Amino acid sequence: MIKLTDIRKAYNQGRDNEFWALNGIDLKIEPQRVTALCGPSGSGKTTLLTIVGCLARPTSGRVHLRERDISGLPERFLTEIRRSTFGFVFQQFNLIKGLTARDNVMLPAYPLGGDWRALHDRAESLLDTLKLGHRRHARVEWLSGGEQQRVAIARAMINDPEVVIADEPTANLDTALSREFMAILENLKEQGKTILLTSHDPLVVESAVVDTVVNLRDGRLVGAD
Amino acid sequence: MRTWIEKQKALIDFTLSSLARRKLKNLGLLLVYTLIVFILASVMLFTHALRHEAAQVLKNSPEVILQRMVAGRHDLIPPGYLEKLGRIRGVQKKEGRLWGYYYDAVVKANYTLMVPAAGAFTAETITDGSIVIGAAMARARGLTPGNLISFRSYSGRLFSFTVADVLPHSAELVSADLILMSEADYRAFFDITAGYYTDIALSVANPQEVRNIAIKLAETLPDSRPILREEVLRTYESIFNWREGIVLVLLSAAILAFAIFAWDKASGLSAEEKREIGILKAIGWETGDVIKMKFWEGALISLTAFLLGYIAAYLHVFRFSSALFEPVLKGWAVLYPRFELTPVMDGFQVATLFFFTVFPYTVATIVPIWRAAITDPDAVMRG
Amino acid sequence: MLSRNSHRAFVFLGLFLTLFLLTFADAAVQRGGRIAALDENARLVARLGLTDLCLFTEARYTRHPSQADLHTAFQDHPIGLEHFPSGTLLPPPRNLASSYENLDRKTKSAD
Numbered sequence: 001m002i003k004l005t006d007i008r009k010a011y012n013q014g015r016d017n018e019f020w021a022l023n024g025i026d027l028k029i030e031p032q033r034v035t036a037l038c039g040p041s042g043s044g045k046t047t048l049l050t051i052v053g054c055l056a057r058p059t060s061g062r063v064h065l066r067e068r069d070i071s072g073l074p075e076r077f078l079t080e081i082r083r084s085t086f087g088f089v090f091q092q093f094n095l096i097k098g099l100t101a102r103d104n105v106m107l108p109a110y111p112l113g114g115d116w117r118a119l120h121d122r123a124e125s126l127l128d129t130l131k132l133g134h135r136r137h138a139r140v141e142w143l144s145g146g147e148q149q150r151v152a153i154a155r156a157m158i159n160d161p162e163v164v165i166a167d168e169p170t171a172n173l174d175t176a177l178s179r180e181f182m183a184i185l186e187n188l189k190e191q192g193k194t195i196l197l198t199s200h201d202p203l204v205v206e207s208a209v210v211d212t213v214v215n216l217r218d219g220r221l222v223g224a225d
Numbered sequence: 226m227r228t229w230i231e232k233q234k235a236l237i238d239f240t241l242s243s244l245a246r247r248k249l250k251n252l253g254l255l256l257v258y259t260l261i262v263f264i265l266a267s268v269m270l271f272t273h274a275l276r277h278e279a280a281q282v283l284k285n286s287p288e289v290i291l292q293r294m295v296a297g298r299h300d301l302i303p304p305g306y307l308e309k310l311g312r313i314r315g316v317q318k319k320e321g322r323l324w325g326y327y328y329d330a331v332v333k334a335n336y337t338l339m340v341p342a343a344g345a346f347t348a349e350t351i352t353d354g355s356i357v358i359g360a361a362m363a364r365a366r367g368l369t370p371g372n373l374i375s376f377r378s379y380s381g382r383l384f385s386f387t388v389a390d391v392l393p394h395s396a397e398l399v400s401a402d403l404i405l406m407s408e409a410d411y412r413a414f415f416d417i418t419a420g421y422y423t424d425i426a427l428s429v430a431n432p433q434e435v436r437n438i439a440i441k442l443a444e445t446l447p448d449s450r451p452i453l454r455e456e457v458l459r460t461y462e463s464i465f466n467w468r469e470g471i472v473l474v475l476l477s478a479a480i481l482a483f484a485i486f487a488w489d490k491a492s493g494l495s496a497e498e499k500r501e502i503g504i505l506k507a508i509g510w511e512t513g514d515v516i517k518m519k520f521w522e523g524a525l526i527s528l529t530a531f532l533l534g535y536i537a538a539y540l541h542v543f544r545f546s547s548a549l550f551e552p553v554l555k556g557w558a559v560l561y562p563r564f565e566l567t568p569v570m571d572g573f574q575v576a577t578l579f580f581f582t583v584f585p586y587t588v589a590t591i592v593p594i595w596r597a598a599i600t601d602p603d604a605v606m607r608g
Numbered sequence: 609m610l611s612r613n614s615h616r617a618f619v620f621l622g623l624f625l626t627l628f629l630l631t632f633a634d635a636a637v638q639r640g641g642r643i644a645a646l647d648e649n650a651r652l653v654a655r656l657g658l659t660d661l662c663l664f665t666e667a668r669y670t671r672h673p674s675q676a677d678l679h680t681a682f683q684d685h686p687i688g689l690e691h692f693p694s695g696t697l698l699p700p701p702r703n704l705a706s707s708y709e710n711l712d713r714k715t716k717s718a719d
């Protein structure tokens with residue numbers, strides 16, 4: 001579904017501190033499967049994630065989404081694709097402080113100018129599904145870590161994306177909450193979502209939910225599962 | 226179209242939620258902004274209305290007033306002066322006028338004493354010993370018709386007068402400090418011999434002729450100084466000019482305040498704000514969406530400030546008689562006329578105020594986020 | 609539908625805008641009501657031959673700015689800087705320069 005061909009990514013190109021995060025990645029992400037990227041910090045996992053999810057452009061190489069080359073698209077189109085195809089769950093959750101859980105969930109869809117009522121109802125139902133219905137009017141900074149993550153997941157789902165991308169989802173959670181997260185992940189997979197995540201948590205990597213594990217080191221792939 | 230409206234509404238939803246996070250700070254900002262608009266609009270409305278009032282009322286001023294100058298100072302018209310004028314074509318009437326100032330030590334106020342032209346007060350002729358006074362003067366001395374009042378003349382003698390009438394309150398703007406008396410009383414009070422006048426008022430039938438007549442007058446009487454009605458009107462057209470004294474200070478203070486606001490807004494974002502814009506972009510907002518959202522923030526605040534400030538200014542000037550300006554206008558004077566102004570607004574001025582209130586602030590809100598809005602959102606992932 | 613921020617904002621803005629427009633309507637009504645008073649004032653000015661508004665009674669040249677000449681402000685002191693507050697609100701009448709110009713020109717032609 002997503003094909004990466006010889007992806008390279010450099011930061012501070014041309015300057016003294018030039019740094020190549022990715023040095024030629026060839027990867028295929030299978031649809032409706034859970035793929036996990038593993039590797040030590042600095043291996044380029046997060047960078048790869050941003051490129052797959054259209055948050056950044058590769059320095060060289062091609063990204064194909066369903067046979068369509070999206071690497072060279074202008075920002076408008078890239079944003080459009082990102083908005084409709086991908087849902088992000090950030091490691092730091094990245095919720096907007098001061099806003100309620102429900103408002104945070106609705107946020108990605110605001111610029112679309114759709115029916116507000118319908119969006120509102122969808123947000124509430126998503127929060128209900130994730131057992132956060134009773135907290136929907138709470139400001140996100142008052143929520144616990146686990147609750148915040150579920151809000152982040154609900155937000156990622158608001159536009160009904162095909163692909164869910166999660167960066168180190170269990171890094172800030174204890175074991176119990178991590179298991180809960182994996183259960184939610186399984187649920188999403190059953191709904192037919194494609195999932196891509198990074199982790200160096202064995203609880204995640206060795207879980208039965210994960211179909212493919214991809215190892216990275218120094219910006220290159222190391223073997224494959 | 227419907228989508229566009231829904232989208233703007235959604236962006237406004239977010240921007241208001243965002244502002245509500247710091248309710249007190251933003252309400253304070255709105256209040257100060259409204260106050261500035263209030264002051265500026267009050268000054269604008271007041272000066273425009275006053276100028277209009279002056280023009281409406283003083284258009285009946287005498288066409289030409291002739292003063293006599295001695296050593297650069299205004300001096301009395303001597304006997305025979307009027308006759309020296311002779312007959313000037315176009316001049317319907319010329320009459321010597323008597324008016325002057327009196328300082329009342331009791332209340333430390335200055336009054337203007339006048340002898341009304343013959344026939345001016347046919348209904349209530351001012352007999353010797355009686356005076357008609359202006360409303361503010363009546364207030365200052367607590368006088369009503371029938372009361373007696375004494376003034377000590379500059380020669381040391383005491384003169385007593387009976388108040389025959391008080392001029393109407395609605396005419397205070399032109400007559401607040403007037404004391405009208407008979408000619409005999411005036412001459413006795415100020416020790417001015419018969420034949421001497423303060424100045425000469427001329428009425429001219431044809432307004433086109435006034436300038437020529439003034440030139441002729443200056444020729445015939447080189448020590449005279451003709452004052453034309455158009456000059457009188459022009460004096461009041463530039464009253465409270467923005468280049469003058471206190472108005473300039475007010476204006477400068479307001480501009481400075483605006484500049485500080487704009488600077489505070491435009492001088493960059495906090496790390497928190499930058500992060501939030503990054504998040505918005507990461508979850509699917511385009512650069513344009515972020516900018517539009519910020520635009521609404523600036524526009525809504527400045528629009529509200531303008532509307533509220535203007536409404537308050539209108540009420541202040543036309544319903545509360547510019548009560549806040551009274552101390553400024555009164556200065557060191559004791560008498561101050563109570564007057565209502567006719568509400569006239571200059572649409573152009575209102576539009577200018579609107580433009581300068583809304584536009585710079587809105588731009589100042591957008592400018593700093595421009596940079597943040599166009600950066601790639603992947604920084605958020607890494608951050 | 610007032611649960612939405614934007615709707616609440618629109619209600620307020622609508623209210624303020626209405627009040628704003630109402631001030632213009634009020635002004636029009638007031639203007640009509642003031643015509644009689646303005647006329648009366650104008651007639652008083654005509655009857656008495658008044659030349660100035662009675663705004664500042666502090667000094668001669670502030671009480672009758674249109675009748676003042678260039679020198680009255682300085683009669684109290686040759687270097688008399690403006691010491692009445694209302695002097696800061698009134699500019700010197702613009703006609704002063706021109707009336708003196710006039711006299712200059714007249715002198716030339718008389719020679």
